[in-house]
Amino acid sequence: MxxxxxxxxxxxxxxxxxxxxxxxxxxxxxxxxxxxxxxxxxxxxxxxxxxxxxxxxxxxxxxxxxxxxxxxxxxxxxxxxxxxxxxxxxxxxxxxxxxxxxxGPPVRAIEAMGDKITSKKIAQDAGVSTVPGYMGLIGDADEAVRISTEIGYPVMIKASAGGGGKGMRIAWDDAQAREGFQSSRNEAASSFGDDRIFIEKFVTQPRHIEIQVLADTHGNAVYLHERECSIQRRNQKVVEEAPSPLLDPETRAAMGDQAVALAKAVGYASAGTVEFIVDGDRNFYFLEMNTRLQVEHPVTELITGVDLVEQMIRVAAGETLPFAQGDLKIGGWAIENRLYAEDPYRNFLPSIGRLTRYRPPAEVAAGPLSDAGKWHEAGIPEGEAAVRNDTGVYEGGEISMYYDPMIAKLCTWGPTREAALARMRVALDAFEVEGIGHNLPFLSAVMDHPRFVAGDMTTAFIAEEYPDGFEGVSLDDAALRRIAAAAAAMNRVAEIRRARISGTLDNHERRVGEHWNVALQGTDYDLSVAADREGATVRFADGLSHRVTGAWTPGETLARMQVDGADLVLKVGKISGGFRLRSRGADLKVHVRSPRQAELARLMPEKAPPDTSKMLLCPMPGLVVKLHVGEGDEVQEGQALATVEAMKMENILRAERRSTVTRMHAAEGDSLAVDDVIMEFE
CATH class of the missing domain: 3.40.50.20 (Rossmann fold)
Structure with missing residues (x-):
């Protein structure tokens, strides 16, 4: 070794x-x-x-x-x-x-499978069904348009040496094919040092399901079942799970057998992944083979108990695989959420800066890498679940603009999909990140989305369900009442603390009022708080009540409460007259006021935000790669105005309406911060 x-x-x-x-x-x-x-x-x-x-x-x-x-x-x-x-x-x-x-694998396998064009040809020769496309390299944008027209729109423009969603665009017409070709080529050159591009048919309503393979240098190869990776944004995976809620045992075996056959055909050794597009009828088509460890490998480790990195090391040292195909069973369910330094409220644009707070949820029997050991050796009782967080950052560290925006992978395991999902919801709520924009609220929203809960998803899920971007979560009345009850109970604790500090009375608790008004998400509730040693009973004006318990104390940024015995995890911030509470993807300003204060608050006018409608603002920190217009130019709705690069991704900023550029504030090559003005319009 x-x-x-x-x-x-x-x-x-x-x-x-x-x-x-x-x-x-x-x-x-x-x-x-x-x-x-x-x-x-x-x-x-x-x-x-x-x-x-x-x-x-x-x-x-x-x-x-x-x-x-x-x-x-x-x-x-x-x-x-x-x-x-x-x-x-x-x-x-x-x-x-x-x-x-x-x-990793032998050089010849990397050359054969790492190049997506060559790998598709080999897959076809091996009898693996593939997606229709042009197998040659594309020389320029005109050729890209011609080939796209022949294949038939929509098409996928992809970097031959690509991966991780880089150098990939979907084109629905000639204009998008021309523009997508150039952007894909630029990203491919920047990310991989290889600007070769190819084009294939984009299959509508697809699911992205991949098979993990593992092979040694002695001719042994196995598949470790599948991962569902259909929740994607800009062709970048966001949520993965194992196994897939779509596959049946027969389809799983057929896909696994094809993946192993392909690996053996190229003399593969080490861990690799064979990716497929699968339609609703479980027809599957080979996409590509990744000759490396995948980002989402933890979910496979959690359902199999196999440490893939350990096996890669042992294979490279010449050892034989310690198991056969029949030994690899599916144990439970695992879900992975990728935490990105991206602001979901700004169309997921990259965010950089210092992590002023970074507190992941505690890992619990989190698979092969935890101190507790493998899940099936850790004695996890039926109905419980595990938590694992793979990360490369720490509190106080900097998120750089130079690299991929993913900063952690939060995984949960449970004996069933429902158990893994329930544990994931709590883990996301308990994950504290401050100082940068991040996608935790969006991930929470996906975990609660009816389609995801039902396992009904395609790679177009995010585009279909959030066509105008993510604008936060609006909670229903039942959820708002639970949070309002918790806030009222927390406010009582804070009031007692303030009374103790002021020292106005020996028996200060009697001076803390029972009647309050809690306002959140445009709704307010009149309620009363009756406390005892174990917690508080919060009764609303309409007669409904909730029992609230928990050990939160003022100053703590995380409140682990129970409302009617059910867990409620809240991220807590202080605002004037109340709390900033974040839970289940919602970001709420919660004001807790006395009845008289609430009456006066209703009379206060709301402050209007500044008017930036005539400005193009930089939506994220980045470098101005190109300005497509200048002062005096008339622009049309949808026209490209500027291209800004951040975290290896080019972002084209477009006009929202017809107008004329009156002033330029930025030049090509400038490094801009969030909300810096790029140009103004009449």
């Missing part, structure tokens, strides 16, 4: 590999750029080596810099994680030439 390995990556995946290596008694070497000098993976590794400036194309994907770090450290093997150099055959070949083991 190896004594020292180098992780040619960063962030949460580097931290995740380090955890397994440490458990196996293997020393680890981290590499880092200027931006990652104080990163978590650097602190966790046994040693760390600087490899260059912040941009990935000057550090993490420069093969010579990584090879020099390997030589300096004396590492015997390299785990590439995902992204960066993980599917680069030149890197794998350089390692082979240097006599360093690559913890």
């Amino acid at each position: 190896f004594k020292k390995i180098l992780i040619a990556n960063r962030g949460e995946i580097a931290c995740r590999v380090i955890k397994t290596a440490r458990r196996m008694g293997i020393a680890t070497v981290a590499v880092y750029s200027d931006a990652d000098r104080n990163a978590l993976h650097v602190a966790m590794a046994d040693e760390a080596i600087h490899i260059g400036p912040a941009p990935a194309n000057q550090s993490y994907i420069v093969i010579d810099r990584v090879m020099e770090a390997i030589r300096q450290s004396g590492a015997e093997a390299v785990h590439p994680g995902y992204g960066f150099l993980s599917e680069n055959p030149k890197f794998a070949a350089a390692l082979e030439e240097a006599g360093v083991a690559f913890i």
